[in-house]
Amino acid sequence: MIGSVPTVTTAVSLDDVAKRFGSRHVIDDVRLDVADGEIVTLLGPSGCGKTTLLRLIAGLETPTSGVVTVGAGSAVDARRKKAIGFVPQSPALLPWRSVAANARLLLEVNRSANPADHPDPMDLLVEVGLGEFAGALPHELSGGMRQRVALVRAFALAAPILLLDEPFAALDEITREDMRHLLARLCERSPATIVFVTHSIPEAVFLSDRVAVMSPRPGRIVDVVDIGLTRPRTPDIEDDPAFFELERRVRHALHAGMQR
């Protein structure tokens, strides 16, 4: 890549997207382009439709109006091609499967769409510190460990697009910090385009290239903050004054969005 002229292509494009459930307007008028390899966070108060937006990109919902483009085609096409790695809010591990078997799960279904080359889930488990738990059942793990298995399961797909839906929402603050540092490490190495949903400002600033701030229902993108911190993102940047300044800007954008 370095040395050649980078051609920026769009990995995910939302054009005037709206979603209604009956008479309930969940999201409205959402426009957002995510470039190939970019990490964009959707940040907003709970109930603002962040999760719905992510599900639209994952092809799990269809928009009421507007167009969702993922890669070259529709979100549903991307889903069929296993182009999307999804990390849900709850780890959604299958309780009867060992950690290793859970990490492999998504590679075992719809096999014909598997990429020619993908990382070994076992190597990823070792990398996130779960090597010795490969044979354990999910109920024997802590909440943070389960969510690490869910991350491995998604990264093992080697999908060009990763969608993470508040994966750390149920974790305590200390575990959460560890998890965002771990996720940053995994993201730095992966060429995937990542859309991350959270309501945590430090998480959004630490991980993202851009933060899309959403307003309460009906959810709209009210501001997009460029983060521009250097990569790789290591824990020490959280002490950088630039980090605080970005947190402040994102928080103000969030509050401005709440007033509308």
Place this chain on the structure above:
Amino acid sequence: MRARAVIAPIVGLAVFFGLWELIVWIRDLPPFELRAPSDIVGFLVENPGAYWDAALVTGAHAGLSLVFSLTIALAVGALVAASRFAEDATNPVLTLIQVTPFVVYLPSIVLWLGGGNAPVLLVGTLVCLPPFVFATVAGLRAADPAARELLASVDASAWEQLVRLRLPAALPSISTALRYNIGLALIAVYLAEGGNLSTSGLGFLGERAASFNNANGVWATVFCMAAIGVVGLVLVGVADRVLLKWHASQR
């Protein structure tokens, strides 16, 4: 833990049979009213051969009925769990099967299929079918919605979802239904054997003993039935330990 698992059931049974024995002796009940367990066991020990053979037949009838009904229930359950229409169409029929006393239509079945194993297996299968279908449907539907969504996000087929997610998730409720159905299947095949034209099984022995006013003979078949039931429940318990060690019920 291990010792308790062995001792507790023995204590429970000893208390139950001890009280039974005591009531018969203290109240000096006449033999036609209630036999003492010691009489019945004595009778069994004197004539073991016929009861052992009959118990094998009845055990096979009940076991096959459970296998047939579970096989049908898995197929019907998978269909019903996928379609509300299929559910609404099958529910009344299953309820009808469940609430109709099968002794009412047993003679028709015997006339239709003749004597032998066929009517016994049909009644056993019919009786176990509704609980298995209800349990299968409830279990298949209970699969974690987040896991369903996860599999949908990589476009897993309906079959893959069934095999990887829904069926394993349904195992605990199917196991519970199996525990109830062991009792139902045994009772059904016992009565079918008794009301049938064939000459094998505990139901037949019990029926014949009753017609000769041989109360010990009737009660001996009941004790054999209980023994088969206990063996069945122990087998389910072992299967649960292996297949459901991930489930909260086994921890």
